[in-house]
Amino acid sequence: MVEAFKIVGGKKIEGNLVVDGSKNSTLPIMIATLVEKGTYVLKNVPDLRDIRTLVALLESLGLQVEKIDKNSYKIINNGLTSAEASYELVKKMRASFLVMGGMLAIENKGKVALPGGCAIGARPVDLHLKGFEALGAKINIEHGYVEANAENGLIGSNIVLDFPSVGATENIIMAAVKAKGKTILENAAKEPEIVDLCNFLIKMGAKISGAGRSRIEIEGVEKLTACEYSIIPDRIVAGTYIIASILFDGSITVEGVVPEHISSFLLKLEEMGAKFKIEGNKLEVLSKLSDLKPIKITTMPHPGFPTDLQSPIMTLMSLVKGVSEIKETIFENRFMHVPELNRMGAKIEVDSSTAKIYGVENFSSAEVMASDLRAGASLILAALKANGQSIVNRIYHVDRGYENFEEKFRALGADIERIKLEA
Numbered sequence: 001m002v003e004a005f006k007i008v009g010g011k012k013i014e015g016n017l018v019v020d021g022s023k024n025s026t027l028p029i030m031i032a033t034l035v036e037k038g039t040y041v042l043k044n045v046p047d048l049r050d051i052r053t054l055v056a057l058l059e060s061l062g063l064q065v066e067k068i069d070k071n072s073y074k075i076i077n078n079g080l081t082s083a084e085a086s087y088e089l090v091k092k093m094r095a096s097f098l099v100m101g102g103m104l105a106i107e108n109k110g111k112v113a114l115p116g117g118c119a120i121g122a123r124p125v126d127l128h129l130k131g132f133e134a135l136g137a138k139i140n141i142e143h144g145y146v147e148a149n150a151e152n153g154l155i156g157s158n159i160v161l162d163f164p165s166v167g168a169t170e171n172i173i174m175a176a177v178k179a180k181g182k183t184i185l186e187n188a189a190k191e192p193e194i195v196d197l198c199n200f201l202i203k204m205g206a207k208i209s210g211a212g213r214s215r216i217e218i219e220g221v222e223k224l225t226a227c228e229y230s231i232i233p234d235r236i237v238a239g240t241y242i243i244a245s246i247l248f249d250g251s252i253t254v255e256g257v258v259p260e261h262i263s264s265f266l267l268k269l270e271e272m273g274a275k276f277k278i279e280g281n282k283l284e285v286l287s288k289l290s291d292l293k294p295i296k297i298t299t300m301p302h303p304g305f306p307t308d309l310q311s312p313i314m315t316l317m318s319l320v321k322g323v324s325e326i327k328e329t330i331f332e333n334r335f336m337h338v339p340e341l342n343r344m345g346a347k348i349e350v351d352s353s354t355a356k357i358y359g360v361e362n363f364s365s366a367e368v369m370a371s372d373l374r375a376g377a378s379l380i381l382a383a384l385k386a387n388g389q390s391i392v393n394r395i396y397h398v399d400r401g402y403e404n405f406e407e408k409f410r411a412l413g414a415d416i417e418r419i420k421l422e423a
Contacts, residue, residue: 001420004393005406008415009365009386013248015412019238019256020046020403021071021231025196027095028170029231030054032200033063033075034102035174038226040075045231047071049399050093057089057096061103077226080107087113087144093400097125098167100148101174104137108150114141127161127168134159135172135179156181156220164189164214164301170197177206179220188216191302192261196232203227233281235261237402239309240377242266242283243316244409246274246292247385250285252412257283264305268313271295272320294322294359299330311337311378317357318346319385324357337375340368344382344390367391373401380405384414393421 021044031054033040045051047070055065055073062081066074083103090096090113103110114125129139129146134157137150156179161168169189174197176183188194190212198211204227207219233256242262245252246269259266259278266276273293275286294317299307307330317324318341328334335355338348345364349356365388370376376398383390392398395418398405406416 002393002423003395004391004419004421005380005383005395006417006419007380007383007390007392009363009384009388009390011384011413011415012251013244013384013409013412013414014251016253016255017241017244017408017412019233019241019254022046022193022196022234023048023050023401024166024191024234024236025193025231026051027054028098028174028193028197029200029229030058030073030075031095031098031102032174032197033077033226034058034061034080034099035105035177035201036204036224036226037077037079040077040226041068041072041228042075043072043228043230044233045071045073046234046403048401048403049396050095050401053089053092054096057085057099060086060089061099083107083109084111085113090115095167097128098171098174100128100132100146101171104132104148104150104154104175105178108153109148111145111147113145125167127163127165128171131159131161131168131172132175135175135183154179156183156218158184158186160186161188163187166191166194169194169216173197173201173208173216173218176218176220177201177208177224178222179218181220183218183220185216185218187214189301190214192232192235192258200227200229203229232261233258236306236308236374238262239265239306240312240381240402242269242285243312244381244384245285246287246289246316247319247381249288252285254283255281257281259283264303265309268295268297268305289319292316292320294320294324294357296325296327298327301330307331307334308374310334311374312381314348314355314357315341315378315381318348318360318382319362321359324359326355326357328353328355336371337378340371340375340379341382343368344379344386346382362386364388365390367393369393370395370397373397377402380416384409384416
């Protein structure tokens, strides 16, 4: 049996949506508890499938993980009982590969299966490995596993990334915090999640400067101290909820927004004609869907337009009069949701890395399939807007990044329920 959402669209939706903690911050921060022994408490952790996958992986390495309440965890690191992350666990989620940096920091060695995850592109780990080699680790790849070994400890180095990869930046930072001497990381990723990881490590006593800029300096320290930390809100969930609000003419207030984390996204919405009122961390949409006009978007590494909001904004663009355009520069397979949106009455043409979106009056209900996490969100938004009953299959993708999606929207008046279908 597989789970799907049955959605009867066209209902009045209004109320308040609260943004969960950031998935893409939580995963590296939980993994960073590998770096030093001690007892950690993490708050504002989203209740997601990916978090549960990671808990199983950390426990397999010897950490004790206890869920204190719905969004808080206690993690006890009494030392690793294993320095091998098996394929069985790593294949479920790409972020699992980040355990390599943590294991190198505490054990000077690690063995990790080559990762799995969403089917949206190659995303090789070669940048991670070049970074580890620069820090003095010897790398060996065979039988689908990567082995890294630094018998004499890691040594600080100057590293230039060929691309500002988020995962490689995180993995290298974790490995470098206890390396001897200084590491300078050039062309580092600048995402808010990188800053959050660095703030967590700094709270533990790491010496890191430049987080959020392209040059990060890490002065290695011998010892760190476990700490308590609260995760930032999820900017992609915030963006998805804001798009939902615009689709329903500003009837949804979004709480837990950090505007500077999504500035390029908000600027693009303003270019489309959307207006907002932001008070503290609450955002209200003051415009109607019919006020919007078509624009062009190119996805870019942060602080550019986030690739993770490309699919949800395409749903919005589909109902904007005229011709909009999206150029995807990050992942080569990120238009897999287009045929599904077209099944729902959208009019989208893809030519290589560019999608042209011709505005239509509304979506029509249909049975569709989520190909990845953000594609799933875009299809759910379309189904909520369409008249009639839609079925969105493969919602396990959505459960990886959105906490209680159906419960939150049902509380606003949406007709959405989780059903089981024959596989």
